[in-house]
Amino acid sequence: MPLSIEEILETVRMTEVEHFDIRTVTMGINLRDCASDDLQRLKKNIYEKIMRVASEHVKAAQKVETDYGISIANKRISVTPISIVADGYYPEDLVEVAETLDRAADELGIDFLGGYSALVQKGFSRGDLSLVHSIPDALARTKHVCSSVNIATTKAGINMEAARLMGEIIKQTAEKTASKDAIGCAKLVIFANVPEDNPFIAGAFHGVSEPEIVVNVGISGPGVILRAIREAPDELDMASLSERIRKMAYKITRAGEFIGKRVAELQNVQFGIVDISLAPTPMPGDSVADILKAMGLEDVGAPGTTAALALLTDSVKRGGMMASSHVGGMSGAFIPVSEDAGMIAAVERGSISIEKLEAMTSVCSVGLDMIAIPGDTPASTISGIILDECAIGIMNNKTTAVRIIPVPGRKAGDSVDYGGLLGKAPIMKISELNNNVFVNRGGQYPAPSRGLRN
Amino acid sequence: MNQLKEEDIRKIAEEALRQLGHSASPESLEKVVKATVSKLESSGNDVVEEWKEVKATRLKSKHDRIIITAFGKNRTGILAGLTAVLAQHQCDIIDLTQKLMQEFFTIMLLVDISESSSDFESIKNDLIQKGEALDLKVIVQHEEIFNAMHRI
Structure with a gap:
């Protein structure tokens, strides 16, 4: 059946009016074969491998953009967790490795490089601990490098020492990048149940069970879904609303998979997965919050918001699963604050609190994302927030995360502007109640019984 | 090494x-x-x-059907302008649909560029330039993306 003019115009409208784009094409690169007991040699191996393997990544993505008229916002790289590649080194050595990664990303024209990471859900190896301690300096001295630490899984429980330590690391990262409103914290995320094939930043890394080289793709289409919901009459029931979302999710996932496969094919590497998460941008109309409002809420934060988000997330998954054989990563809806114009406005109006956002993370794809908090927040409070998110994650068998920014010198009600995709972050008020004894208990938080599924 | x-x-x-x-x-x-x-x-x-x-060397396209969408205010010479560019590049027009809604004009062309001596990018640039001269927004894309999105 030939294409109809309506179908063609729909695609054109998605890309031209509704900001439908591919958020990221992320090339995952295995760096385990770069390991060496000589630091200079290790750095050289890593640099040369990335430069060789990803030499055409940006060019291939640009070619696909031109050919198909769909823009690819970011070209990224993810690598094997550096705590594994560079196990046995001291924190100051690891900072040099981070700088090497940054140099490679810069020279290749890569927007972000993820994988300055450690997986410590059941305890630290020496390499893990070195890496975690090196994070503040590594993020302060690099531009493109992103870091993530997985501290909990449904099978292992929560590493309590890691939860406590990460509160401090976040504070130190904020201090070290204080002159830039703690932007280092925007490149650091703490996970529970982290997926190994996630193309999104800051949590992207190339998992140890991944192939040598792979291309994963993340789509972004809140604007497209928003139109589908806005055109729905008020009387439309929930199942029909869900169907509208599914149909749109299907189309954008198909486009995403197609684009990802082409980028992979051009570089003669394996295609991995499509992450069908709806990723908002600060641009007007490209907002997940606006979708929730269009479903019939005065503002995000109104009672019913969590239910609306759950419907959105599930409908997107259903549509995406039909569209692609390989759906992976997070695949749901992101609800970052600073990266979503509707969410920023809701915080500024006082419609939504961090507690409501926490509740929403139990049904969205990730967690408390890009939330700025007062600079004098103690590390133990941040650790407590991390623990709450981990508990939601391990109990519900889902990925949760915390990317939180204690901005030095700022108080609740202030605002910081990071520009670009990171957007503008209003400083949110958080609880000042003391949790010291609880977060300092240490040990291993036991895995929930639902982790025993064999 | x-x-x-x-x-x-x-x-x-x-x-x-x-x-x-x-x-x-x-x-x-x-x-x-x-x-x-x-x-x-x-x-x-x-x-x-x-x-x-x-x-x-891998960065060469092997697919040769493109879809051109153009829209803007109706005026004389739109179709002639676009098709002249295509003729210049030895492109073969396979299908053409146009629609006029009030003063707003939309045109869609399915074009085979396999016989053309020019590459996709130069055809695309020439069409966009022509469009600017005619006050038209011109979008040029390979056909496959539409098939991926609209055909199961």
Whole structure:
């Protein structure tokens, strides 16, 4: 059946009016074969491998953009967790490795490089601990490098020492990048149940069970879904609303998979997965919050918001699963604050609190994302927030995360502007109640019984 | 470090096979691969550069049907302007639909560019330039993306 003019115009409208784009094409690169007991040699191996393997990544993505008229916002790289590649080194050595990664990303024209990471859900190896301690300096001295630490899984429980330590690391990262409103914290995320094939930043890394080289793709289409919901009459029931979302999710996932496969094919590497998460941008109309409002809420934060988000997330998954054989990563809806114009406005109006956002993370794809908090927040409070998110994650068998920014010198009600995709972050008020004894208990938080599924 | 890894040599062989085509004899393939390997090994630090060249050859499009969408205020010479550009590039128009809604004009062309001596990018640029002269927004895309999105 030939294409109809309506179908063609729909695609054109998605890309031209509704900001439908591919958020990221992320090339995952295995760096385990770069390991060496000589630091200079290790750095050289890593640099040369990335430069060789990803030499055409940006060019291939640009070619696909031109050919198909769909823009690819970011070209990224993810690598094997550096705590594994560079196990046995001291924190100051690891900072040099981070700088090497940054140099490679810069020279290749890569927007972000993820994988300055450690997986410590059941305890630290020496390499893990070195890496975690090196994070503040590594993020302060690099531009493109992103870091993530997985501290909990449904099978292992929560590493309590890691939860406590990460509160401090976040504070130190904020201090070290204080002159830039703690932007280092925007490149650091703490996970529970982290997926190994996630193309999104800051949590992207190339998992140890991944192939040598792979291309994963993340789509972004809140604007497209928003139109589908806005055109729905008020009387439309929930199942029909869900169907509208599914149909749109299907189309954008198909486009995403197609684009990802082409980028992979051009570089003669394996295609991995499509992450069908709806990723908002600060641009007007490209907002997940606006979708929730269009479903019939005065503002995000109104009672019913969590239910609306759950419907959105599930409908997107259903549509995406039909569209692609390989759906992976997070695949749901992101609800970052600073990266979503509707969410920023809701915080500024006082419609939504961090507690409501926490509740929403139990049904969205990730967690408390890009939330700025007062600079004098103690590390133990941040650790407590991390623990709450981990508990939601391990109990519900889902990925949760915390990317939180204690901005030095700022108080609740202030605002910081990071520009670009990171957007503008209003400083949110958080609880000042003391949790010291609880977060300092240490040990291993036991895995929930639902982790025993064999 | 001038020694290539087995993985690299395998990739070179695959690339050579792709470029020579599957009808190539094993002897000619071996010759090409050996020549490439020895060249790479002797050139030392230029390995990255060499790879760039080898990989850059992949960046050629093999799909040859494009869809042109143009819209703007109706005026004379829109169709003539666009088709003149296509004729210049020896492109074959397969299908054409247009719609006029009040003063707003939309046109869609399905075009085969396989016989054209120009590449996709120069055709696209010329069409967009022509569109600007006619106050039209012109979008040029390969057909496959539409099939991916609208056909199960």
